[in-house]
Amino acid sequence: MGFFDSLKKIFDTVGSTESRTVEKAPSTPMRPQNKTPDDIIKSASIPAKPSIRRETTFFGGAEGNDEFAVTFMLSGDFVEFNSHCEIDPSFQYEPFSTDDFTGYNDDLASIGFGPYDPVYCAVEKYVKDGTASGREFMKSESRYFLFRAKFDYGNRILCAYAFAPGTSMEYQMLGLNYNPDVEGTPLEKKLIAALDEAAMTYTETKTNK
Secondary structure (H helix, E strand, O other): OOHHHHHHHHHHHHHHHHHHHHHHOOOOOOOOOOOOOHHHHHHHHOOOOOEEEEEEEEEEOOOOOEEEEEEEEEEOOEEEEOOOOOOOOEEEEOOOOOOOEEOOOOOOOEEEEEOOHHHHHHHHHHHHHOOOOOEEEEEOOOOOEEEEEEEEEOOEEEEEEEEOOOOOOOOOEEEEEEOHHHOOOHHHHHHHHHHHHHHHOOEEEEOOO
8 A cells, every 4th residue: 555545545534523513513402492491381270360550751752752652451460570672672471470560580481572573574564364373363442553373482482462553652552471381381371361451441642733
């Protein structure tokens, strides 16, 4: 065997070893889904606290600078928190809390207002041809919303009311998001009932001329 034949054999052996090493390398583990605490799941059997009138201000309109005074009723089980994102205001489901403000916990359900691309696209499609997107589609009886539907929301579930064109938050949402382990449980029904009340009692009034 000549020198170059020996050299080729060495490189072939190294390449084969590297190939086997790559094939055996472990894959990146998938992020585990959040788990809703047991006491929160069981809280479905506890009557909801009396609803509270919530007030906030939105800016929208044709130029985006019209001011709207907004009110809606929301169960006292939900405590306001700072989402540190465009979903604002936001309220977290904490039925055992007596605080007026709380910190974010991604194991808990929350309700909030803001943009979400799949909701925007669903409104566009509905306005264009009247067809529904999202799961469990339900037309809304409120003049501020077009419909309610479920969407994927990262590793969570989103049940959202889509704002109608011409409203302060057109094409955006009033949404409830929660972990998959809540779906199909009595707690999901309790949470969606709170979302429904917020949507049905929602009002907005333009305050600037």
